[in-house]
Amino acid sequence: MSPKNSLKRANFPSAREEALQHDQDMPAAYKLAYTDQDFLLREELRGLRFHLELQKPEMTLQEHNVESTVVIFGSARFPSPDMADQMLAEAERSGDPAEIRRAKRDKRNSHHYEEARKLARLITEHSEQCPPDEQLYVVTGGGPGIMEAANRGAHEAGGKSIGLNIVLPHEQRPNGYITPEFCFRFHYFGIRKMHFMLRAKALIVCPGGFGTFDELFEALTLIQTGKSQRVPVILIGHEFWGKAINLEFLRDEGVISPEDVNMVTTVDTAEQAWQVIAEFYDLEGKPCRSC
Structure with missing residues (x-):
């Protein structure tokens, strides 16, 4: 039967x-x-x-059976340890005291890059043992810094990860570790943030600036108001977060409820963050079907 006479040929x-x-x-x-x-x-x-913008990523992720994610937020400005070493060496050669101070600060903060990278690797190594519908996929904002570190860790573990890039006046390019079919680009911040939350089973928040705080507090608001299910919200870095936010102060001032203080867990390492997720979902006690 010729294609034009096929029973499966559409009428229109x-x-x-x-x-x-x-x-x-x-x-x-x-x-x-x-x-x-x-x-x-x-x-x-x-x-x-x-x-x-809602439908394009949604349809793509559904077609690839992506159901559960771990979202990793954090500064776009933190370099990898290797890059931080290079920047410090260049600053010291320049002899500029201000440049040296900045380079030493970036060197100190580069360990956050490494923790995000390790955590993404732990998540992905666990998921690679599971069938697709039980895997946890790492999601980031798709840019440099902590985002690159997390996508890199998933890539190094042999898994796939997602990047939700945003169009900005200073062009933000997607990092090279995002799985190409999961590299999305957004014009609207609101739709992008919705995609962060739609499949999130845990939120990891590394130190960061305004964008990181925006993403953190939007997630906390959704959970606090019951718009989102309760999921682990894990802050990495006691030293940073102890100075950056004070939930106990908000509680004492009566602007949040006493139980809201318990919405976040603060840890210092990738291993501790993974342990919080594993205990919340009993991943160690209930291995995936293929294990």
């Missing part, structure tokens, strides 16, 4: 087929609506663009 041409046949030299008014970029980018269609 698909939108894709008609788009491929479309003459791009036609006037704008004549273009198919979904091939007319100027039309799709109109202010009035912002809601449609919200929907497209």
Whole structure:
């Protein structure tokens, strides 16, 4: 039977087929609506663009059976230990005291990069023993620093990881360790943050700046208000977080409930963070089906 007479042949041409046949030299008014970029980018269609940014990653992750994730947040500015060593050596050669101070600070903070890398490796090594529907996939914001470290750790463990990049005025390029089919790009911060939370079974928060705090407190608000299920929220670095936030003060001032203080757990190492996740889900007591 020839393809044109196949019982599976559709009665109507698909939108894709008609788009491929479309003459791009036609006037704008004549273009198919979904091939007319100027039309799709109109202010009035912002809601449609919200929907497209929600659906594109969602459909892709569903097709790959990605159901559970561990999200790792943290500063884009922390270098790897090797890079920090190079930066310090260059600063010392320059003789500039301010540059040397900055390089020593970055060298001190580079251990956060290494902890994020180790944690992602631990998560991925566990998941690589499990069938796809029981795996935990590492998710980051897709950029440099802590994000690169986490995607790198998953890559080095032989697994896949996800990057949710954002368009910024100072162009943020995706790091090279994200699994290519899971490397997404967003215009809208709100939709990106929704994707962080949709499949999150744990949130790991390394030291960071405004963006990290925004992501942390949005997650805490969703959990506190019951919009999201309770999941482990793990801060890495007692020294940093002890100075950066004071939940006990908020409790004592009556602006949060006493039990809200227990919404976060603070640890210092990747191994401790993984132990919190493993105990919360009893991963050691209940190995995956393939184990």
